[in-house]
Amino acid sequence: xxxxxxxxxxxxxxxxxxxxxxxxxxxxxxxxxxxxxxxxxxxxxxxxxxxxxxxxxxxxxxxxxxxxxxxxxxxxxxxxxxxxxxxxxxxxxxxxxxxxxxxxxxxxxxxxxxxxxxxxxxxxxxxxxxxxxxxxxxxxxxxxxxxxxxxxxxxxxxxxxxxxxxxxxxxxxxxxxxxxxxxxxxxxxxxxxxxxxxxxxxxxxxxxxxxxxxxxxxxxxxxxxxxxxxxxxxxxxxxxxxxxxxxxxxxxxxxxxxxxxxxxxxxxxxxxxxxxxxxxxxxxxxxxxxxxxxxxxxxxxxxxxxxxxxxxxxxxxxxxxxxxxxxxxxxxxxxxxxxxx
Amino acid sequence: xxxxxxxxxxxxxxxxxxxxxxxxxxxxxxxxxxxxxxxxxxxxxxxxxxxxxxxxxxxxxxxxxxxxxxxxxxxxxxxxxxxxxxxxxxxxxxxxxxxxxxxxxxxxxxxxxxxxxxxxxxxxxxxxxxxxxxxxxxxxxxxxxxxxxxxxxxxxxxxxxxxxxxxxxxxxxxxxxxxxxxxxxxxxxxxxxxxxxxxxxxxxxxxxxxxxxxxxxxxxxxxxxxxxxxxxxxxxxxxxxxxxxxxxxxxxxxxxxxxxxxxxxxxxxxxxxxxxxxxxxxxxxxxxxxxxxxxxxxxxxxxxxxxxxxxxxxxxxxxxxxxxxxxxxxxxxxxxxxxxxxxxxxxxxxxxxxx
Numbered sequence: 001x002x003x004x005x006x007x008x009x010x011x012x013x014x015x016x017x018x019x020x021x022x023x024x025x026x027x028x029x030x031x032x033x034x035x036x037x038x039x040x041x042x043x044x045x046x047x048x049x050x051x052x053x054x055x056x057x058x059x060x061x062x063x064x065x066x067x068x069x070x071x072x073x074x075x076x077x078x079x080x081x082x083x084x085x086x087x088x089x090x091x092x093x094x095x096x097x098x099x100x101x102x103x104x105x106x107x108x109x110x111x112x113x114x115x116x117x118x119x120x121x122x123x124x125x126x127x128x129x130x131x132x133x134x135x136x137x138x139x140x141x142x143x144x145x146x147x148x149x150x151x152x153x154x155x156x157x158x159x160x161x162x163x164x165x166x167x168x169x170x171x172x173x174x175x176x177x178x179x180x181x182x183x184x185x186x187x188x189x190x191x192x193x194x195x196x197x198x199x200x201x202x203x204x205x206x207x208x209x210x211x212x213x214x215x216x217x218x219x220x221x222x223x224x225x226x227x228x229x230x231x232x233x234x235x236x237x238x239x240x241x242x243x244x245x246x247x248x249x250x251x252x253x254x255x256x257x258x259x260x261x262x263x264x265x266x267x268x269x270x271x272x273x274x275x276x277x278x279x280x281x282x283x284x285x286x287x288x289x290x291x292x293x294x295x296x297x298x299x300x301x302x303x304x305x306x307x308x309x310x311x312x313x314x315x316x317x318x319x320x321x322x323x324x325x326x327x328x329x330x331x332x333x334x335x336x337x338x339x340x341x
Numbered sequence: 342x343x344x345x346x347x348x349x350x351x352x353x354x355x356x357x358x359x360x361x362x363x364x365x366x367x368x369x370x371x372x373x374x375x376x377x378x379x380x381x382x383x384x385x386x387x388x389x390x391x392x393x394x395x396x397x398x399x400x401x402x403x404x405x406x407x408x409x410x411x412x413x414x415x416x417x418x419x420x421x422x423x424x425x426x427x428x429x430x431x432x433x434x435x436x437x438x439x440x441x442x443x444x445x446x447x448x449x450x451x452x453x454x455x456x457x458x459x460x461x462x463x464x465x466x467x468x469x470x471x472x473x474x475x476x477x478x479x480x481x482x483x484x485x486x487x488x489x490x491x492x493x494x495x496x497x498x499x500x501x502x503x504x505x506x507x508x509x510x511x512x513x514x515x516x517x518x519x520x521x522x523x524x525x526x527x528x529x530x531x532x533x534x535x536x537x538x539x540x541x542x543x544x545x546x547x548x549x550x551x552x553x554x555x556x557x558x559x560x561x562x563x564x565x566x567x568x569x570x571x572x573x574x575x576x577x578x579x580x581x582x583x584x585x586x587x588x589x590x591x592x593x594x595x596x597x598x599x600x601x602x603x604x605x606x607x608x609x610x611x612x613x614x615x616x617x618x619x620x621x622x623x624x625x626x627x628x629x630x631x632x633x634x635x636x637x638x639x640x641x642x643x644x645x646x647x648x649x650x651x652x653x654x655x656x657x658x659x660x661x662x663x664x665x666x667x668x669x670x671x672x673x674x675x676x677x678x679x680x681x682x683x684x685x686x687x688x689x690x691x692x693x694x695x696x
Contacts, residue, residue: 047611048538071508071544072475072536100474103510136394136446138457140473312678316457317446318394319668 005029006057017195020188023163024128025054027170028092030202032062035090038174041068041077042094042129051096052130052189078104078127082112082179085125090174095129097137098145098183105148112179113154126173128182131159132226132277133309133325135186138316144225144278146254149181150287156207157255159183161228163196165252168205176207185226185277194229208253210261216247219339220265222288223275224251227326231275234331244339254284262288263296270301271338275331280308302341307334355637360573364639370412370568371634371645374404374627375652377428380437383656384427384444384458388603392664393444396473397458398425402598405626406531407432409563409571410499410593413579419489419498421469421482424459425531425597429501434466441659447666454669455677469498475536476502476509479528483515486524486588497525497582499575505536507552508544519588520556527575527582528553529591531565537601538611553590565595566624569633596620 009029011018018026032038039062040055046069049056059067070077074095081091095101101108108127115123133142146157156178160166166184173180188194213228214235221231228250235246247265251258266272272292274285285306292304307326315321357367381401387393400407403425411420411432420433430440435451443450443461451461452471459473469485472478482500489496506512507530519526532549534541541549553560563574571593578589598621600607608614634640675682 043536044538047543049610051537069539069543072505073508073510075510076508102474136457138395138460138473139455140459141396310674312674313455315455315669315674316395316460317450317454317669319446320454320671320674323671324674 003061005061009057012198012200015197015200017197018163019190019195020160020163020166020184021052021054021190023167023198024170024184025056026198027167028055029058031171031174032058032066035174037088037090038092039066039068039089040092040094041070041081043070043072043096045069045094050094052186055094073103074100075103075107079107079111081125082107082115082123085123085179086115086121090124092126092128092174095127097141098129098131099140099143101127101129101145108149108155108179109152113152115154116178117154122177123179124177126170126180126182128170128173128184130186130189131183132185132187133314133321134226136316136318136321137186137314139313142314144183145181146183147278147282147284150255150284154179155255156180156253157183158207158253159185159225160252161185161188161225161250163194164198165205165211165250167198168203169207169252171202172204172207175204180207183225187226205252208256208258210258211250211252212247212261212265213250214246214248216245216269218245218269219271219273219335220247220249220269221273221275221331221335222249222251222262224254225277227275227277230326230328231331233328234335237328237332238335242336242339244335246335257288257291259291259295262292266292266296267299270299271341272300272304273331273334273338274304274306275326276306276308277326278309279311280306281311283308302338305334305338307331356569356633357637357639360569362569362572364637367569367630367634367639370408370572371627371630371640372648372652373408373412373432374568374630375649376437376655377404377407377431378627379649379652379656380428380431380441380659383660384441385599385603387441387444387660387663393458394446395457396424397444397603398601399597399599399603400425400428402621402625403531403533403565403595404428405568405571405629406565406593406595409565409568410529410575412572413576414499415496417467417494417496418579419467419469419482419485419496420501421478421485421498422471422501423475423478423503423506424471424473425503426461426471426501427458430461430463430468430471433468435461435463435468437655437659438662439463441663442666445663445666446668447663448669449662449666453673455673476506476511478502479506479509479512480515482526482528483519483524486519486526487522489525490522495583497527497579499527499529501529501531503536504530504532504534504541504549505539505544506530507549516553516556516558516588516590520558523585523587525582525585526588527578527591528558528588529593531593531595533595533597535601535612538605540611549592558588558590560590560592562592562594565593566626566629568626568630596624
């Protein structure tokens with residue numbers, strides 16, 4: 001028998017603010033409640049409630065038919081999820097850390113991404129999990145995985161930065177008929193400053209739509225994930241100290257990219273800085289820059305610049321990791337250079 | 342327990358003889374286990390006061406498994422492990438100072454502060470890492486064994502993994518290759534019964550002892566909480582493998598007295614508190630050896646105290662060393678990415694250098 005909804009999953013119902021982590025939990029919980037095709041599988045997600053407790057209480061509520069503790073075998077259980085998705089179910093796979101997705105790379109890129117193309121029908125599944133640095137996790141617990149999959153046609157990639165978007169996007173991802181990779185930044189999971197009251201109703205945030213989180217006219221910062229908050233922080237500082245008006249676009253979805261939102265902003269400001277936490281070479285900034293070059297070259301008043309992590313594995317040492325990761329001061333410095341160009 | 346029985350009889354039963362272990366060697370193992378216990382307690386303290394960050398997995402409770410299996414090895418043998426490897430690194434010859442400095446993320450750390458708790462590495466003493474993803478090291482160790490055979494050397498490689506690693510595809514692929522190529526590898530499951538918060542019985546229909554059978558690799562089980570038994574067992578295994586006997590698989594039974602990592606509970610939903618208490622009370626490898634040594638008259642309480650003070654001092658010295666070691670220089674971010682320094686590694690804008 002189903003247990004009542006746990007208290008901590010009813011914060012929105014009570015009008016209380018939620019963290020990004022709680023927003024994802026609520027989104028998963030609601031989709032499972034409204035659609036019996038949705039089920040979860042992953043390592044330690046049931047009895048243990050998940051490494052980060054995203055699925056705490058889910059096993060007790062939904063039972064072990066829909067909340068499945070898997071062996072540590074990412075290739076195997078992602079493949080099994082794909083088969084179930086093929087049969088019309090809607091699995092949500094948790095990678096305990098997204099760094100662990102690599103054993104499933106074969107099944108995701110060769111089988112899941114090409115299923116529809118091969119005439120095998122859709123594979124509507126979500127692969128979600130924690131990403132990102134800043135937690136002293138070292139090289140295997142801090143990576144951003146978007147660009148390992150960005151090059152694969154057939155996948156969608158989502159990377160929210162706020163509780164509102166996270167809940168709306170996890171719901172969209174589950175309802176989407178395509179395979180979706182859903183990245184959750186560990187540093188945002190419980191960030192107190194991000195807590196917000198969400199609408200007490202069923203809402204979604206559409207996949208493929210960016211969000212202009214800050215209007216401006218001098219310069220556009222295109223960013224996503226944890227860097228949204230550092231970019232906004234930089235924009236506020238630049239307004240105060242330099243009188244610069246900086247627009248900040250949160251991509252929210254990386255694949256497909258919202259070209260329209262980027263191009264519209266470029267036409268307004270004429271200057272673009274791309275900021276991402278992922279490493280530089282092969283980072284999404286390169287793709288964004290070429291799209292702008294193709295579609296809005298004549299509107300540019302300066303070079304397209306990027307602030308990113310350094311081309312290195314993620315270092316453990318705190319001083320090195322802070323240096324490795326893009327900081328607010330880096331965004332400020334690059335923006336000042338660009339503004340003066 | 343055997344030691345309790347021998348004590349009650351009051352006879353000076355020397356279990357050391359049964360295992361062919363000299364008193365000196367047994368005392369040495371006691372010293373090692375005490376050091377590893379105190380070292381990990383010091384790491385626990387370092388984590389609690391924020392000197393160590395990220396993820397930190399302690400080996401407390403598993404000292405017998407560590408000492409008993411590495412002690413019989415030669416300096417030219419290789420050891421590779423997963424991410425509960427601080428004390429295995431020390432056992433293979435990495436200094437406590439270098440391990441603690443790595444945990445502190447300092448320049449003098451075994452990996453220069455870049456790897457942290459899960460990625461300690463020192464090729465000079467043939468400790469081949471520290472690997473932070475479950476099961477990933479098992480195929481790598483197979484490659485080390487391949488090199489030993491290729492070079493016609495007579496060393497062996499021991500690779501440790503947790504019980505949950507045997508469900509990874511790479512484990513099965515690696516064991517099959519080791520078997521068909523007759524490689525000098527000892528695959529050791531440190532079977533502490535739980536993969537993080539999931540009991541092994543919930544993720545495997547079959548017993549651990551069956552896992553290598555499909556590949557034709559002999560399997561043995563040994564009680565890792567009994568360091569003497571473990572030592573004797575691995576001494577024999579290493580010689581078999583060294584002599585060209587092919588790979589071996591060991592179900593090394595043990596138990597962790599702490600949570601999976603520093604941020605996890607010791608017990609709770611996934612294992613009963615009573616179970617942990619019972620294991621600590623009855624299957625502490627240090628207590629077991631202590632009773633064996635006391636019963637045989639090789640050690641007394643005073644001697645034990647001296648040993649323990651030495652262990653505490655080494656652990657404290659390691660923490661002091663780590664504290665005083667400098668942080669790695671930012672230039673290190675451009676080193677070891679490729680074999681050459683990446684001349685174009687600096688960003689157009691990274692906020693520090695001129696572009």
